[in-house]
Amino acid sequence: MGVELDRDWIAALPKAEVHLHLEGCIPGHVVFGSEPVPDPEIDNLADLLAHLDTLCGRIERADQLGEIARLVGQRASAAGALHVDLIVNPSHWPHWRDRLGAMVDALDGPLAEAEQDGGPTVGLCVSISRTHRAGQAEELVDRVLELAHPRIVGLSIDGNEAGGSHNERFVKAFDHARAAGLRRCAHAGESSGPEGVREAVEMLGAERIDHGIRCIGDPGLVADLARRGVPLDVCPTSNVVLGIVDDLASHPLEALRLAGVPVSLNTDDPLLYGIELVGEYERTAAAFGWGRAELGGVARTSIESCFASPDRRAALVSELDRFLAR
Ligand code: ADE
Numbered sequence: 001m002g003v004e005l006d007r008d009w010i011a012a013l014p015k016a017e018v019h020l021h022l023e024g025c026i027p028g029h030v031v032f033g034s035e036p037v038p039d040p041e042i043d044n045l046a047d048l049l050a051h052l053d054t055l056c057g058r059i060e061r062a063d064q065l066g067e068i069a070r071l072v073g074q075r076a077s078a079a080g081a082l083h084v085d086l087i088v089n090p091s092h093w094p095h096w097r098d099r100l101g102a103m104v105d106a107l108d109g110p111l112a113e114a115e116q117d118g119g120p121t122v123g124l125c126v127s128i129s130r131t132h133r134a135g136q137a138e139e140l141v142d143r144v145l146e147l148a149h150p151r152i153v154g155l156s157i158d159g160n161e162a163g164g165s166h167n168e169r170f171v172k173a174f175d176h177a178r179a180a181g182l183r184r185c186a187h188a189g190e191s192s193g194p195e196g197v198r199e200a201v202e203m204l205g206a207e208r209i210d211h212g213i214r215c216i217g218d219p220g221l222v223a224d225l226a227r228r229g230v231p232l233d234v235c236p237t238s239n240v241v242l243g244i245v246d247d248l249a250s251h252p253l254e255a256l257r258l259a260g261v262p263v264s265l266n267t268d269d270p271l272l273y274g275i276e277l278v279g280e281y282e283r284t285a286a287a288f289g290w291g292r293a294e295l296g297g298v299a300r301t302s303i304e305s306c307f308a309s310p311d312r313r314a315a316l317v318s319e320l321d322r323f324l325a326r
């Protein structure tokens with residue numbers, strides 16, 4: 001490593017976090033109060049998703065949602081994340097999934113307050129579940145568009161592709177979202193292989209791929225992603241914990257970056273993995289011998305690929321440029 005990296009420099013580096021699940025940001029005290037907080041061993045995606053159902057199933061009150069949102073803003077500020085694209089999948093939330101408007105309102109107040117206090121801008125990406133039927137996905141998009149809440153900026157799809165990606169089921173929902181002006185991202189290439197990534201781009205019109213790392217199995221696809229500049233929002237620790245890769249040293253993100261694919265670093269479900277964004281930058285830099293140039297490049301991708309307004313994105317890029325020129 002050319003330049004000694006210190007934590008304070010990484011924390012001050014202007015960046016965005018573009019792959020963060022609200023469901024993975026629920027602190028134990030919000031769910032369990034003063035009861036003991038269970039700490040299950042999670043080492044695969046299916047168990048993770050089941051655990052998210054358990055946690056979210058206990059969030060009944062608006063003030064609990066507000067507290068989760070407030071802490072998202074606080075952690076982003078501590079990590080130098082000036083914008084967050086926050087994924088929320090209503091199907092995890094039995095007390096809220098039929099009251100999307102109330103759910104978004106409960107999150108919106110604290111997020112707006114954090115922003116007014118100099119915290120990050122935050123856009124919500126409402127997420128379809130991979131296991132949904134076409135009708136459920138289309139209904140969710142209809143509800144989002146009816147709501148027309150300015151806090152919602154995008155459509156996402158997450159969950160487990162082990163039973164198949166079934167992208168044909170979701171084409172209409174994504175087409176509708178695109179026509180209505182929503183930004184689009186999709187989980188692919190985590191529990192699916194390269195074909196899942198190609199379909200997310202070509203069938204769903206995803207502008208950004210959540211994870212996407214298993215595209216590495218198809219060199220032609222890697223070249224296409226690089227040529228088209230399709231960004232991958234990579235979550236290295238999540239991939240290690242869930243057994244998608246063996247360890248950080250063998251993570252394909254460095255090969256992808258060197259092949260010209262835009263990659264950003266993100267935490268996915270930080271409170272479940274016990275991580276925060278600065279640590280993710282630190283660990284990745286250490287694993288691949290990165291210095292400030294590489295970290296600055298990854299931060300630039302995070303900002304350029306985020307779903308903030310064009311003005312906000314341009315302002316954040318300028319802030320990053322000023323920081324790197326210091
Ligand atoms: N929802 C929360 N975390 C996820 C992940 N890593 N993959 C798919 N869906 C998720």
Ligand code: ZN
Nearest residue numbers: 021158210268
């Ligand atoms: Zn994710």
